[in-house]
Amino acid sequence: MSQSTAHARCQRCGSAIPAAPGGLCPRCLMAQIMEPTQVIPGAGGGTLPPMEPEELTPHFPQLEILECLGRGGMGVVYKARQKSLNRLVALKLLAPERASDPGFADRFAKEAQALAALSHPNIVSVHDFGMAGGFFYLLMEFVDGVNLRQLLQSRRLTPQEALSIVPPVCDALQCAHARGIVHRDIKPENLLVDRAGTVKIADFGIAKMVAASPQEMPNGSADSAAGAVTMVFGTPDYAAPEQRERGSATDHRADIYSLGVVLYEMLTGERPKNKIEPPSRRVQVDVRIDEIVLRALEKTPELRFATVEEFRTKVNDVQNSAIVKPRRYLAVKWAALLTIAALAGGAYFIEAVNGRTRGTPTESKAPAPEEPLAKAKRELEETMFSILTEQKNAALDEADPNPVDEARQLRRAERAARIRTLTEREQDLFRLIQSLAANEPAASTQVKTSTSHENQSTH
């Protein structure tokens, strides 16, 4: 117990490992054994491990189920390929223990139809829904990226980046609210950022689907209550006070509150406590942001922004008046890509560890197919970083009050040309990575990382 290992970093959570019990990262270990926050007390803590893709295949003949992406309070998500349209989709299996509940089936069908009608670039779209193999499932757009939680865990966002997340989320929520659909469970895990930097809201209305009246709550034993049942009122830390008090009797202003919590967390790294400390006391931000955050977090719904549109307008005002305006979407995109890379690295590490422990690898993957993809990803990151640096310099140059002389003009022109070239390079690398990722098993042949790469889709 007394081993004081040099401070290595955990491959999984990135925290420094002081003196690891059994060589395991204490933070990850502790996280695993904490009581799940979304489990109803008495419903028998703990969650069953998700099913293997092979076990699901017989129930979904139209899909090729590739891997389990993760699980949340609402169900388990798998990455799959829809055979007929040859596209990647996300398959979400909802609360299997509810299959026998007729009320749930009705609610599910009603909500899913409403969701399928929701079409917005910042909302993860629903392609199909139904029941198969005892599961209620949703077939959704596959978002190739990370969720905001992963992004936040990888690093602290700048206030500009944090603010840039809000307007697209507001747009999407406005679209849904106009149709009378409330999300009810806005939290970082449900905000996805894809490789292009687009923010998309996932799990719309699922909180309501899975929610049941308190009388309907299962009181089953530890093993029968398979999976965590999410509370009626979303995830406690992000739920508006009225959600916590009155259960499902809430309106769109609950989403405004939750988004306020998310913004607060993005800015300060913490969720608001009982007595909310304005963000500007904790980090260096415009005091107008305090006003926005505190208004969204008002305990009384009437005192919050009346609509998400209003929320958005206030955020835009602050963004537009900032002196230095870097291309924020790019910054977020870059952060998302780095996180993807870091996660991929983590997965690789786990593979390596598993491979070592089991002695004989069950299937030998080609030893070097990752190389072109990894190289392209690295080059993309470097390119994006160069673009960001150039853009930062351009913004500083614009903000410089000194007269613009000939030399400065020339520097500007050169910088603009460099940005153009870099952006083209970025686009090319982007396409290349997409095609390499799509053809991963087949892409072991040498692929030139040049600008004129042909898409090699074999499907």
Place this chain on the structure above:
Amino acid sequence: MTAMITQDLNGSDGFHTTRWTRVCMAKVPSEDGRRALSELCEAYYEPVVAFMRCEVRESGLARELSHAFFEQVLGGGRIHTADPARGRFRSYLLGAAKHFLSHHRESLSRMKRGGGLTQVPMDDEAVIEIPDEGLSPDAVFERQWAVTVLARGLDALRAECAADGKLDFFECVMPLLTGDGDHGSHAGLAAQCGLSVAAFRMAVHRLRKRLRECVKAEVAGTLDDPSMVQEEMHALFAALGG
């Protein structure tokens, strides 16, 4: 004393018998209270060393000070100063260690005035040895405390598995307890343990659940009030940056 403290902590005895309550209940220095305190001190030696190291920034001195501290706690009849209202052995030990250190510093400065003793030099080697992570001595103490609690929970689980003749399974599965296994393939490990993949996953799941219980039992042993376990677990997780 040293032998007692450095003796193998992996033994299965004493995990659930170290009760802070027993210490608190021993109003006068009794044999039972003294033994309970010595067990607890033995178990939570490392957090104090970590605290001292962070305070004095020198490993050797930190060990010496910790040693002297525990000697004083155990020998000097400090038991009666344990205030049950404080509820936590963790708080008690940190408070006592701080008290000890401030006394130690006072006596040092008194000696300096009289005899011109020099401060312990911070040679390069010693400084490099202790990385500065910007954590306060209190935070370092709490983090090490959490690590120690986890290590003891794991040891208890290992001992349990060994008693059931499942030590091999435990060693094989331990790396998966941090949750890594959800993303990797379990097939190889399952085959190694002679289980189907589904059964293997279930076994890992159960083991993790059992670890939670072991850690909770360990935590309960340092508290006066068992209803505070959940709160204490959150405090430990927070100390680890969770």
